[in-house]
Amino acid sequence: MHYPFGLSPMTYTYARYSLEYTLSAAEKHGFFEIEIWGGHPHAAVELLDEGYLKKLTDLLAKYKLTVSMFTPEQLAAPVSIGSHDPHIKDYSVRHFCRAVDAAAVMGAPRMLMTSGTVLADEDPKKAWDRAMDSLTHIARYGMERGVKIVLEPLAKEESPLLNSLPTLEKAYQELSPFRPEVMVDLVPMHLNQERLEDYFTVFGQDLSVIHFIDCDGKTIKHLIPGDGVIDFTSIMETIKARNFKGSVSLELGDSYHENPDQALVKSLEKVKQLALEVGYQ
Numbered sequence: 017m018h019y020p021f022g023l024s025p026m027t028y029t030y031a032r033y034s035l036e037y038t039l040s041a042a043e044k045h046g047f048f049e050i051e052i053w054g055g056h057p058h059a060a061v062e063l064l065d066e067g068y069l070k071k072l073t074d075l076l077a078k079y080k081l082t083v084s085m086f087t088p089e090q091l092a093a094p095v096s097i098g099s100h101d102p103h104i105k106d107y108s109v110r111h112f113c114r115a116v117d118a119a120a121v122m123g124a125p126r127m128l129m130t131s132g133t134v135l136a137d138e139d140p141k142k143a144w145d146r147a148m149d150s151l152t153h154i155a156r157y158g159m160e161r162g163v164k165i166v167l168e169p170l171a172k173e174e175s176p177l178l179n180s181l182p183t184l185e186k187a188y189q190e191l192s193p194f195r196p197e198v199m200v201d202l203v204p205m206h207l208n209q210e211r212l213e214d215y216f217t218v219f220g221q222d223l224s225v226i227h228f229i230d231c232d233g234k235t236i237k238h239l240i241p242g243d244g245v246i247d248f249t250s251i252m253e254t255i256k257a258r259n260f261k262g263s264v265s266l267e268l269g270d271s272y273h274e275n276p277d278q279a280l281v282k283s284l285e286k287v288k289q290l291a292l293e294v295g296y297q
Contacts, residue, residue, distance in 0.1 A: 017288055019296060021255065022263040024084040026227075028053035029268040029276045035059070036075055041277055043079040045284060050081045051265045052122065054088030054115060061088050061111060064118040073122055084263040085166065085225060086119035087128040088112065091174060097154075098134045098147030098177060108132070109150050113157045126164045126197065126224065126263075129154060131178035131187070133170070140176040147177055148190050155194035166197045166225055171204040171236045181210050185218055199225035201267070203236055206246050212254045224262035226255070228287070229269070238269030240279055241286040252290040 025047055030038035035058045042050050052059050052072075059072060076083065088111075095108040112129065119127045129151060134143040155165040169184045170177075178187050188198055200215050200223065215223050228251075230244030231237060241248050255264070264287070272279035 017291060017296065019264075019291065021260050022049045022084050023047065023284075023287065024049040024051045024263055024265045025280055026051040026053055026087065026265050026267045027058045028055070028087075029266070029272055029280060031055070031057075031270075032273045033057075033276065035072065039075050039079040039081055041280070042081055045277075045280055048081065049084040049263070050076075051085045051087055051263070051267075052083050052124065054086060054118075055092065059086070059088075059118070059122075061093070061115045061118065064114070069118060069121045076122065083119075083122050083124040084265065085126040085128055086115065086122060086124040086163075088115040090130050090132050091170075095132065096134060097132050097150035098138075098143040100134075100138055100143070100146070105146060105150060109153050112150075112154045116154065116158045116161055116163050119158075119163045120161045124163065126166045127158060128166050128168055128199065128225070130168050130170050131175055133175040134177065144177050148187065151187070151191055152194065155191050155196055159194050164197050164224075165191075165194070166199050167191070168199050168201060168225075168227075169204060171207060173236065179204065180208050181205075181214060181218065184215075188219065188222070197222050197224040199223065199227065201227040202229055202246055202251065203227075203231040203238055206231055206233065207236070212251055213258075216254065216258045216260075221261075223260075226260075226262070226264050227267040228264045228283075229267050237271065238267055240268065240272075240283050241266075241290075248286070248290055249293060252294045256294045256296065 230239040233245040
């Protein structure tokens with residue numbers, strides 16, 4: 017089946033498997049693109065020296081895959097772009113600029129960034145300003161190196177900063193000189209009682225990535241599409257009506273780490289079923 021959008025698995029689903037196994041599985045299941053998770057054991061930013069990046073790009077070539085987006089780990093890593101501690105904030109900016117360099121080497125046109133989170137006793141308004149200052153440096157660095165920064169709102173339980181459509185619009189406007197793109201994860205969107213249509217209305221073609229996953233309606237647990245409560249027929253109808261040509265990515269969660277192949281195949285079958293339902297050929 018032909019899709020006008022790119023369709024990618026995210027390597028995080030295979031967090032208990034080697035990078036080569038993960039890339040070979042993507043090829044085996046018919047994918048041409050992949051979203052690289054920037055965490056161990058796949059592409060932890062701290063380990064991405066010249067030798068490792070050569071290994072990674074050789075494996076991408078071997079399995080005939082291009083990188084749709086590089087997604088460096090941001091919540092589990094020792095980074096905080098909105099930290100009140102200048103040492104931590106400056107280190108975090110350098111860390112993500114290094115991730116931009118890695119994204120450029122692996123041929124990724126985009127790199128995902130969030131606001132990250134901050135300590136519970138920090139002033140969120142001041143933390144927002146610090147995070148936007150950090151993102152300004154990272155987005156400028158990305159623009160200079162041909163890597164688009166893609167802003168993702170987290171769930172409200174993950175971050176008090178960038179966590180909704182209104183805050184995403186605010187960040188997008190503040191960073192507009194550096195031409196960021198945006199993405200939406202369907203789980204926080206659903207929990208916020210937001211609509212995909214509204215994201216398209218606000219951002220148009222700058223909405224370039226959709227994390228296409230389901231949820232139980234209560235928690236941020238990422239489920240196989242169709243295994244939760246999200247109306248995916250409506251989601252796919254919106255994607256088609258808006259002539260979306262960006263990247264649809266399958267960010268399957270922790271519960272599938274033991275048997276990621278099964279989860280990926282089931283997700284792919286669901287995408288094909290939905291595509292046929294709305295008239296894709």
